[in-house]
Amino acid sequence: MTTAHDRYAADAPPGGPRRGRFRKGMRRGAPLPLLVPALVGLAFLVLPLVALLLRTPWHSLPDQLGSAEVWHALQLSLVCATSATAVSLVLGVPLAWLLARVEFPGRGLVRALVTLPLVLPPVVGGVALLMALGRNGVVGRWLDSWFGLTLPFTTTAVVVAEAFVAMPFLVISVEGTLRAADPRYEEAATTLGASRFTAFRRVTLPLIAPGIAAGAVLAWARALGEFGATITFAGNFPGRTQTMPLAVYLALQEDPAAAISLSLVLLAVSIAVLAGLRDRWMAAS
Numbered sequence: 001m002t003t004a005h006d007r008y009a010a011d012a013p014p015g016g017p018r019r020g021r022f023r024k025g026m027r028r029g030a031p032l033p034l035l036v037p038a039l040v041g042l043a044f045l046v047l048p049l050v051a052l053l054l055r056t057p058w059h060s061l062p063d064q065l066g067s068a069e070v071w072h073a074l075q076l077s078l079v080c081a082t083s084a085t086a087v088s089l090v091l092g093v094p095l096a097w098l099l100a101r102v103e104f105p106g107r108g109l110v111r112a113l114v115t116l117p118l119v120l121p122p123v124v125g126g127v128a129l130l131m132a133l134g135r136n137g138v139v140g141r142w143l144d145s146w147f148g149l150t151l152p153f154t155t156t157a158v159v160v161a162e163a164f165v166a167m168p169f170l171v172i173s174v175e176g177t178l179r180a181a182d183p184r185y186e187e188a189a190t191t192l193g194a195s196r197f198t199a200f201r202r203v204t205l206p207l208i209a210p211g212i213a214a215g216a217v218l219a220w221a222r223a224l225g226e227f228g229a230t231i232t233f234a235g236n237f238p239g240r241t242q243t244m245p246l247a248v249y250l251a252l253q254e255d256p257a258a259a260i261s262l263s264l265v266l267l268a269v270s271i272a273v274l275a276g277l278r279d280r281w282m283a284a285s
Contacts, residue, residue: 009123057257058262064261073247081223084162092170100178102249118168126232157234158241162223169222170215177211221273
């Protein structure tokens with residue numbers, strides 16, 4: 001005897017009855033109580049970007065973007081963001097592996113501390129860096145007395161501040177990829193005589209390379225747009241610590257048209273980052 005479930009399964013698409021019914025339901029029109037706030041939310045997010053494009057002084061844009069100050073700020077931003085991403089890769093990938101593969105007491109607390117910079121106000125992060133690495137800081141005093149090394153208000157301080165706020169993005173992305181990867185490949189490599197580090201280098205890294213790449217791009221974009229921790233820990237010195245976000249802030253007080261032009265550059269970079277991550281996000285959806 002044919003049941004209703006059998007008839008439904010026979011008519012279902014190859015993806016399975018539940019998936020077919022779910023996707024068919026997603027094609028239906030949205031109810032008005034959900035559609036209206038959704039459109040308002042979309043307008044809320046898109047309207048400021050449209051206003052930025054409408055207010056851009058296109059006729060003077062080449063002259064404003066061609067100034068030496070802008071190029072210095074852009075070059076410094078690119079160099080520091082790339083350096084901060086490199087630091088995040090060197091330190092963040094092993095940290096993500098530790099959180100994903102090793103059971104140890106307090107792992108949840110460590111994960112919470114790692115992700116804390118995501119929700120911590122950037123200015124507070126800058127103050128914390130000063131208290132830790134400043135000349136009279138917990139660690140900074142020893143760096144100054146032992147090595148004569150002073151970090152605050154230097155280009156290195158920009159890299160440190162950007163890495164502090166950007167590394168959690170990389171750690172979260174890589175840890176999620178590690179949890180999705182099958183650990184049995186690593187176990188098989190170790191049973192064949194490979195050390196855990198060799199298995200990580202030869203087996204795990206190729207498996208999680210897309211997650212590392214996506215995390216690195218996100219970390220780079222976050223580092224490029226960092227403002228609060230940078231201005232607090234590194235200051236705003238043209239040619240030394242003045243990155244593009246700091247240049248936008250300074251220009252907004254003196255020349256709003258120049259601030260709009262600089263913001264347009266950062267907007268273009270953000271769009272490029274989104275385009276680079278499009279294939280990963282489309283695959284996830």
